Amino acid sequence: MPDTAKRPNPLFRNLTSKLAALPMIATALIVFVGCTVWTIYHSFTKSRMLPKSDFVGFDQYERLWGTRRWLVSVENLMIFGACMMVLSLVIGFFLATLLDQKIRFENTIRTIILYPFALSFVVTGLVWQWLLNPDFGVQKIVRDLGWTSFEFNPLYDVNIVIYGVLIAALWQGSGFIMVVMLAGLRGIDQDIWKAAKVDGISTWKTYVFVIIPMMRPVFVTALVLIASGIIKVYDLVKAQTNGGPGIASEVPAKYVIDMMFNNLNLGQGFAASTMMLLSVAVILIPWAYLEFGGKKHG
Template sequence: MGGVGVATSDRPINLFRNMTAKVAAIPMILTVLFVFVGGTVWTVTYSFTSSKLLPKLKFVGLDQYERLWSTNRWIISIENLFIYGICSLIFSFVIGFVLAALMDQKIRFENTFRTIILYPFALSFIVTGLVWQWILNPEFGVQNIVRSLGWTGFVFDPLYNADIVIYGILIAGLWQGTGLIMVLMLAGLRGIDEDVWKAARVDGIPAWKTYLFIVIPMMRPVFVTTLVIIASGIVRVYDLVVAQTSGGPGIASEVPAKYVYDYMFQSQNLGQGFAASTMMLLAVAIVVIPWAYLEFGGRKRG
């Protein structure tokens, strides 16, 4: 709220300044209050009840949470989310940035390449998941092709091996998502003033050093936006798993969002689903609140 100095003696009350803007914001404020905050409070409240198919206010304390954390499937879900999250974060950033940097070398047909790389993002997760289910299927996909080329001992069946199945899902996720990250990064790179590059060149700084020590620090806002987009994608990963493995083999590729859905709608145990979704919210809050504090709390000092 930068004060656009209304430097008159009869200064209007703060509340009525920018009246139209405030009126316009009312629907959004109401939405936030009732849908987001209200829905969250409702969910957390009912996670302490024994609600089954229909929500009922019969409180059972922390029972749902105790059960949740003693359930093998939930533990595996959390581990998978952790592996998927860390890998997805690192690879999205690295691949996205490298692609963007390459794209930024004033290459020919940049538009074409950009479109090709961004294109997977136009596909839904369900389609992506099905496509990669076929590609990774040992009988039709990569393994079969390599074997037919002569390497008959070649084994590549991530979706059928419980130990590495989550990486099979990661591959599909990265294929779908890195295009967008690349475009965001490219926009960031284009936002860097040409003069910075000229100055660096005059000083004889090699290009990789310019990227690492000058350009990347200047791209901080873009990185923050990208981080939020990737992180939200990680927490809600669901459809990809459903399309590729539906949680299998066994329960090796279960994820928290799928746990929530299955318990709320298939097992008809709302309380358990709410407890699980509250834990997901808590996990997000633990990451977001310190970050928001640093990001927005810090700005006042500057």
């Protein structure tokens, strides 16, 4: 006998949960989506100290890409981002594999490595500003030990200053990536390791050809977390170099904040922030399509 009972409308399923989520959805639409649209709109205007509706087309973007400071900040972000993604993943995964060997004092070592992540970027920037200072930092310590010709002052060299910032960022962020990778490694079934040992596969081959492919979602998550930190890096540069020497360590986030709050040039700041949003979209939209759309279409 066919079921004649009327099935509930899917729209009304979990109605209580949906109603509870309405404030957050409204906040996201109003604050995030609304402010994003507002920012993009005013990037095409002649806004200075206050927002204006004087439409000027792409003039703000032409000025932006004709400004050497912006070009230097984009170049620095590309160098910093590429190095940060590769090195933090490599260092984090390497540390995770070491801790995954069930070594003694694992909890203590993990806490020590993760501790820098608990510090703010301002504190990290100031600490590494002191450590890399040639007058009383690493360079002075090594010279006092007898190597008088040793030089290590990246924060005072315009050609490598961004790598000095990178050192501080790696010191702070690698521990967090290590924890993410370690969680992924601990989720691997131990039978896989036993089967690899029975087949005579070496440890490094097991990691490269078996474990790493299985941890693909973990690596994707780590990359998204790293990329989100790279795009908005500001306080570390502000505390460590303040964009110097000159403009050698400028980054887009610092350019946006300086334009909007120091130079009172909202139109230029809006244009720069829109370009930052576009760069995020260029990365995330293809990834989201490949990650979710590709699976959906089989």
